[in-house]
Amino acid sequence: MIRAAVLGSPISHSLSPRLHKSAYKFLNIAGEYSSFDVGLGSLKSFLGDKGEQWTGFSLTMPLKEEALTCANVIDPLVAKITSGNTLINREGNWHLYSTDVLGFRSVWDATNNHRPSSVLIIGSGATARAAVAAFDSRDTQIHVLHRSISREDSIRECAEHSSLMFHPWGFSGNFNDYELVINTTPKFAIDDLAAEISGKPNGTFFDVIYDPWPTEYAKRWSEMGGLVLGGLELLIAQGIEQIKLFTGSEIPTDELRQHLRKEFNL
Numbered sequence: 001m002i003r004a005a006v007l008g009s010p011i012s013h014s015l016s017p018r019l020h021k022s023a024y025k026f027l028n029i030a031g032e033y034s035s036f037d038v039g040l041g042s043l044k045s046f047l048g049d050k051g052e053q054w055t056g057f058s059l060t061m062p063l064k065e066e067a068l069t070c071a072n073v074i075d076p077l078v079a080k081i082t083s084g085n086t087l088i089n090r091e092g093n094w095h096l097y098s099t100d101v102l103g104f105r106s107v108w109d110a111t112n113n114h115r116p117s118s119v120l121i122i123g124s125g126a127t128a129r130a131a132v133a134a135f136d137s138r139d140t141q142i143h144v145l146h147r148s149i150s151r152e153d154s155i156r157e158c159a160e161h162s163s164l165m166f167h168p169w170g171f172s173g174n175f176n177d178y179e180l181v182i183n184t185t186p187k188f189a190i191d192d193l194a195a196e197i198s199g200k201p202n203g204t205f206f207d208v209i210y211d212p213w214p215t216e217y218a219k220r221w222s223e224m225g226g227l228v229l230g231g232l233e234l235l236i237a238q239g240i241e242q243i244k245l246f247t248g249s250e251i252p253t254d255e256l257r258q259h260l261r262k263e264f265n266l
Contacts (some may be wrong), residue, residue, distance in 0.1 A: 002031030002246050003053060007046065008060035009039040013211050015264070019239045023256055023261045033146075038063060041196075044070045047094065056088040057241075061195070064126040071096035076231050081133050081158050083126035086242050097245060100127065103238030104134035107206070107229055108180070110257075114138050116179040123184035124151040127208055131182050132158040143178065145171050146222050175201070182206045194220035195253065201226030208234055210229065236260045 002024065006016040012035075020033035032138060038046045039131040040062040047070055060069055065242045071084065072093040086098035104248040108116070112166050115137045124146035132142055132155055142162045144155055147169045158162060167173065175181050175196075180203055183190055187209050194216045205221040207214075210231030212221065240256055 002033070002055045004031070004055045004057060004246055005034040005036055006060060007036050007038040007043070007059040008063055009037050010092065011035050011037045011060070014060065015235060016239065019235060019260060019263070020058075020243065023074070023103050023243055023260060026256060026259045027081065027243075031188040031246075039168060040066065043067060050089070052092060053088060054089050056086060056242075057087045059087065061126075062067075070094065077101060077133070081126070082154060083129055085238065086245055088245050098130060099238040099241035100130035100234075101134045102241050103234050104131055104182075104206075105126060106237040106240075107233045107260060108135075110233075111168055111204075111227075111229075117141065118178045118203075119143065119180045119182065120145060120175060120178040120207065121182045122146070122185060122190060123147055124155055125184060126185040128182075129155060129158045130160075132164075135180070136160055136162045138162070141165070143167060143179070145169065175205075179203045180206060182208070182216075184208050187212065191216040193217060197221060197224050197226075200224055201228075204229060206234075207231060210235060230266075232266060233261075233266050236264070236266075 006014050014035055017033050017035055024031040043063050043066050064085055067084045073095040078096050078098050084098050086097040088101055118141050119133050119135050120143045122145045124144055137160045138161045140162045141166045145167045152166055154168045197220045200251045201221055201224060204227045206229040207218045209215050210230045213230055218228045240253055244251060
């Protein structure tokens, strides 16, 4: 039986409990999934009394980086992007994984049969690093628009093949120049930029936010005729990968994805 939960702060808005419970029912798996508000600096204390009765935990902000200091075993991909979103309990040891990278790839691959030639990532935090690793390719040029120069080295560690270019927040370039634009910043952070969208966008806008939805930028991009991918698609994709880790077995991925898209009216 699965016993799991999502951890983070704030956590009341999280749709992970709804996603996992619906998936367990669809797969006919016995399982419980709840949520706990765990703030920055509190993860190790929280895990202290969680024994083998717990299968694992999903992690959201602000715990994805802190988790590296709490895990007994760290997956190489987690070490590369210095971010993990899934803790698995194996014989009393916490194993840390990231399903965000596979989640990004899965959402893109659902509507495309090639790697994007150019990607603009807005933000440079944990989710941005996962996005860089997801689209790292010799055929892809990755641009990062951000405020924190101090994060550039950690972003570089995530790209083994792509060429990288960094741009300051006052960047005056055209977002329409990129095949894929990914927003990884907090909600409302780029709302003011929506008015700058003029003409039909050539590329795809991928916003990791799902609350509120649509964001002002996603709404404007769609109104101008551009393709938009939302945070619920990413939540579903990375959640399915977490369920694989929780069960330790293969599951009917395509069928579950379609079920969960119906669950969230996508």
